[in-house]
Amino acid sequence: MTASTASYLWSLHDVLGQGATASVYKARNKRSGELVAVKVFNILSYSRPHDVQMREFEMLRKLNHSNIVRLFAVEELPSRQKVLVMEFCSGGSLLNLLEDPENAYGLPETEFLTVLQCIVQGMNHLREYGVVHRDIKPGNIIRQVGEDGKSVYKLTDFGAARELDDDEKFVSIYGTEEYLHPDMYERAVLRKPHQKSYGVSVDLWSIGVTLYHAATGSLPFTPYEGPRKNKPTMYKITTEKPMGAIAGIQRVESGPIEWSYHLPHSCQLSQGLRVLLVPVLAGIMEADQDRCWAFDQFFKATTDLLQRQPVHLFSLQQAMAHCVYVHHYNTVTMFFEEVASQTGIGLQHQHLMYLGHELPLEGSMKVVNLPSTSVSQPLILLSYAPEPNTSLPVREPETPVIPSKFEVVADYSFSKTIVGVVHQYLRIVQLLHTHRELLLQGYYGYMMKLRSDCREAMHSITVITIRLRSCFNAQHKIHKLASYASENQGSFDNSQKLQQLHEILPVYTAGIQEFLNRLDHLQIEQSKLAETLASDKSCQKMEMLLQKIMAIHQHYRKDRLTGKLAYNDEQIHKFEKIHLSSHIKRVKSLFREESMQRYKELVASTRTWSSVMLEMHTRLLDFSSSSTGLLADLEMNEQHQMKAMDRMLYSLQTNRTVQPGLAPRDKDQMVSRMHHLRDEMELLVRELQCNNSIIESLGAVNSAADLGPARPSTL
Structure with a gap:
């Protein structure tokens, strides 16, 4: 059956919606075929006062906005019933x-x-x-x-x-x-x-x-x-x-x-x-x-809410995803404060990574300058403090009890509910899969960062070694020259302290190498876990179970429309119910014994990794401070040596007096030897200056590791 006005045509079967006073149909323009929606008022609507009847027409004529349905025309059926012609929206309500x-x-x-x-x-x-x-x-x-x-x-x-x-x-x-x-x-x-x-x-x-x-x-x-x-x-x-x-x-x-x-x-x-x-x-x-x-x-x-920018964040040690809503004009400091509010991780312990690399941010930067994030590609938040074990990010959905009696309407209602529940199961399994990927990626990035820290620690030790050798060489020559320059060696004799540092450096090196070996072991373990999880088909299995349950639901929908079933159809209905019960059990088993169990195993592994890596980070951070002090001590020692050599040079250049009673030949030899020592001292000064230039060219040391005994006392 069809109906029409002067310009529009529709089938009475194409119902978009029905109310107490009108029905809405999908219609077409008779000339262009353009799809529209027509609202046809019924007899009941005309029992209302005329001003009430006309109110909707008048309202739609005056309103003009992209979030309000547009009115194209007001037409009439041959029966004089009013018809509103409005824009057709394909997505339903x-x-x-x-x-x-x-x-x-x-x-x-x-x-x-x-x-x-x-x-x-x-x-x-x-x-x-x-x-x-x-x-x-x-x-x-x-x-x-x-x-x-x-x-x-x-x-x-x-x-x-x-x-x-x-x-x-x-x-x-x-x-x-x-x-x-x-x-x-x-x-x-x-x-x-x-x-x-x-x-x-x-x-x-x-x-x-x-x-x-x-x-x-x-x-x-x-x-x-x-x-x-x-x-x-x-x-x-x-x-x-x-x-x-x-x-x-x-x-x-x-x-x-x-x-x-x-x-x-x-x-x-x-x-x-x-x-x-x-x-x-x-x-x-x-x-x-x-x-x-x-x-x-x-x-x-x-x-205010809608103007905020969502920033996706994954707290690595807590294994929790967050979405922080901040204004684009807010500072990064305000963003960090909101992160602290959601995660409980203080500003001083927050460290961000993005795509496996460190993300250094200045507090005065604007949030708009943060990289684009998504659920699967968030900022990774590292915490440099022990984090308590958090609860699982999801809860298992509640599943209603399947009706024990045969009843077409009740079975349909149950099947519709269970389809929604299994959709939720699927979402959770997909979420756990995403979290697993983020955990593996995040800890891989964390491991690579620690490797970089270890390399910087090795670099620091190299710089200390070069400076230490320079100090040893200078100390040795100063000892030789001191007696001829009438200097007191005690004022600049640091041989014992230099030797103490010399003995500690190999311990530092061995400790860093041990850390590198442990990182190798962790990365092998991480790689094996990644391979195992890559072969996991939990999502695909859950999707297949959902399709089977949806098929039963569609079957039950037809049965509900049919009403009273014939004997054979009733038997088929009951068999489908047995299958439905079996599929639900499989959904629960898949969730608990495969998806959730593997996630828990991965989280347990990451907690062990986190403990080991936090200890590494702490000790590397301590050594960074220690190595900075060692370099400062060695630099001060070099300055003392330079001053001592300056005094010796001055003494050699000004003190031309030789011991009385010596033979002329011995006096000539003594003077010649003093000139030679002076030249040697000047060469040593130039060597120290050259070593300093080499050290400076190696670059600044940003972080290092304290892997052995406490650093020696000031040299």
Whole structure:
């Protein structure tokens, strides 16, 4: 069956949505074939006052925004029924998206942020025109999918909308039960008369419930048996909700309400986003209209959130992923402070790596200069302090009990639920796989950094050795010359201390080599683990199990539409139920005994690596400070030697007196020898200066290792 207006044609089977007063169909322009959506009003709609009937047309004509559905024309059927011709959005409604079992636990973070941004922008446009929607819910938010695959969400269904300033009130009732403000719910659903009037904040309550639904896949306020079956308890939950609570659930009949002040662990949003979102939800889902946020406060908070830049971070020793939301104009110091808040790792212990390399950052830098990150390519955070063992990053999903009796509708409902649960299992297995990759990559980078530190320590020892040899050579010649220059050797005799340092250097070298050997061992172990994990097929196996369970769900969907099954179909239905039970057991076994077990084994290995590598880092850091002191001591010793030689040269040049009583020939030999010693002393000074030039050319030592006894006393 088809229907048409002067310009548009549609099939009555192409239903996009249905409501109390109208149905929406997918239609086509008769000339161009362009797809549109037509809203056809039924007979019931005409029982409303004429100004109410015309309100939606007038509202859509005045509104013009990318996040509000566009009105193309108003036409009529031959029966004179009004038809709104609007833009067609191929992605269905937000409700359709949330009813997809894949989103049973809420939308992915990027998609949720898109929903939030579109709602905020659309609502901001409504408030600019003084419009209150009065029926905001996922079913009235439609989705357009662009050529790039990105979503654009648009507010639709303005049949209940009306113009209302921030300080104005209304008394008429519109909306959908689960998303209705408690004051309106009391009158519309419970049929309790009261003298209350309602303001624009009723839209904020509906937005809060919608955002919670989009974030978690569930409604925030749920009585036992559901909101439609237990209406008094539904009202009780929403009106008695404590300040700050964002959800309340009754798990047993007539039981207590469990209040929640945070989003459930099962939702896909990061902790960084949850911290920013929860205060918004608590502020707008407030039954007392006087305590509820105003739109200005809502727009300010959400705009601040949406303008922040997400920076993905993986804390290596804690094996935890984080997403830090900061403004692009904030400094790196502010970013580090937020990292400390989320991870508990102090600023002085934070060290960042990116793509396996160190990422040196100045505190005054702007966040906009940080490299681009993603879940699979985050910044790696090293902690230079012992980190406590953290809990696992995920929890196993709760699986409902499979119905024991044969019942077509109950079996369909269960299969739909279990498809959502297995989607969650798959996501967790994929997340663990990503974490394993990040752990292996992160510790490989950490090992390479320690190798670099060991090379710098070796370089430091080389520099110390060159300087030490220079000092030994100078000390030896000074001893030879001292007696002829009438100098006191005690003032510059450091032979014992130089010898002590000479004996310690091989210990340092051996210690560094031992560290390099241990790193070789760790890298071999890491490589073997990487090979083992690379052959892991947990994700692929879970995907196959999901496909099998989805196939059973589709079979049960057909059975539900069929209704009463023939005997053979009933037997097939029961066999499929046995298979479903078997697949669920395999899902749990795959998760626990393969994916989770391998992840735990890897984390246990990394904790051992972390302990060993932290000790290496600490001792290398200590030696860096020690070697700097040794070089300073040797440099001071050289300066003393230079001064001593200057004095000797001066003595040799000025003291021409030889011992009396010597034969002329002996006197000539003594003078000649003194001239020779003076030349030798000048050569030694030049040699010391040359050695210093060589040492300087080797470059500065940035870090080294203290692998042996404490450094000797000052030379």
